[in-house]
Amino acid sequence: MSKFWSAVVGGLTPYVPGEQPKISNLIKLNTNENPFPPSPKVLAAIQAELGDDAARLRLYPDPNADLLKAAVAKRHGVTAQHVFIGNGSDEVLAHVFMALLKHEAPILFPDITYSFYPVYCGLYGIDYRTVPLADDFSINPDDFHGQPEKSAKNEIGGIIFPNPNAPTGRLLALDAIEQILKANPDVVVVVDEAYVDFGGETAITLVDRYDNLLVIHTLSKSRSLAGLRVGFAVGHPALIEALERVKNSFNSYPLDRLAIVGAVAAMEDEVYFEQCCRAVIATRDTLTADLRSLGFEVLPSAANFIFARHPQRDAAELAKALRDKSIIVRHFKLPRIDQFLRITVGTDTECQALTQTLQGILA
Structure with a gap:
């Protein structure tokens, strides 16, 4: 605390990112990074952009990232006017909280969800209400229905949730998402699809039918580009315009030249993308x-x-025992989930090492 801090900063509880430890021979299964490298075409595109002397780096990048917008639009069957680009999906989310989630009424999100949501609410002074997950940790769409009686007491400012949810991994079907959209036509419904490529169906297919739907993606997970920081949103052009207005009041150049061309190459290499997703799903099942x-x-x-949780063993103790063996998983000290471990799907070798180590710990 400093006398120079603003009142906003003093009242913040910042997001805590996954640990990036410097441990030799580490098996790192705590931050949901893809175990496979990016498409080889990504490196080729970056090298081509650099050229022989990297002279292009003296020039600003395209503030609109038009090449990437076109690639995203082509991939998802929309127009470029339906696409917003940001510096990772977290920046996209930040602009969404400012631009589209109304500040005069509380927004709704699940009680167990991405922990950045309450952080953004604190940063922007937005009230919120959490909606409890069911006993099996699934989202019940009926709990997100708008109130039929309009009053200051029951109005909401918007809805946001990940699909699949994080950190539970549970998926909400498209018809359930559509149910939420139909029940809340006067507010924006944000579907955060950071992990949807590993077994879900994107809600982008609903964008042309619902002008209150915004879908957010990242290239950090299924495209193996966490190090480039690229995210995007797809929604009605009026929603995208709001995000552009905030972006251009904050940082007109959110993506550098290398990130733009690398992301385009990743989006265009559909064969490599599908191959990696299938491999992750197979390892997850095993x-x-x-x-x-x-x-x-x-x-x-x-x-x-x-x-995952073990009925006879404390999750914090298991996480510590794994760490002592140079295997890092994530443990959340939060109500309802303090006995769970979130375990990233690594390579087959890493996951085999994890299960063998756990077998020894449990024994």
Whole structure:
């Protein structure tokens, strides 16, 4: 605390990112990074952009990232006017909270969800209400229905949730998302699809029918580009215009030249993308079966991670025991989930090492 801090800063509880430890021979299964490298075409595109002397780096990048907007639009069957580009999906989300989630009424999101949502609410002074997940940690769309009686007491400022949810990994079907959209036509519904490529169906297919839907994606997970920081949103052009207005009041050049061309190459290499997603899903299924054979309860996952607990062993103690063996997983000290571990799907070798180590710990 400093006398120079603003009142806003003094009242913030910042987001805590996944640990990036510097441990030799580490098996890192705590931040949901893709175990595979990016498409080889990404490196080729970056090298081509640099040229022989990197002289292009003296020039500003395209503030609109038009090449990337076109690639995203082509991939998802929309127009470039339906696409917004940002510096990772977290920046996209930040602009969404400022531009589209109304500040005069509380917004809704699940009680167990991406922990950046309440952080943004604190940053922008937005009130919120959490909606409890069901006992099986699924989202019940009926709980997000708008109130039929209009009053200051029951109005909401918007709805946001990840699909698949994080950190549970559970998937909400498209018809359930559509149910939420129909019940809340006067506010924006934001579907955060960071992990949807690992077993879900994107809600982007609903954008042309619902002008209150915004879908957010990242290239950090399924495209293996966490190090480039690229995210995007797809929605009605009026929603995109609001995001552009905030972006251009904050940072007109959110993506550098190398990130733009690398992201375009990643979006265009559909064969490599599908191959990597299938491999992650196969390893996830094997890891789930192996952990269940050790007595773990594992929630159904459509993400590149699993959420698991052991009925006889404390999750914090298991996480520490794994860390002592140079295996890092994520443990959340939060109500309802403090006995769960979130485990990133790594390579087959890494996941085998995890299960073998757990077998020894449990023994």
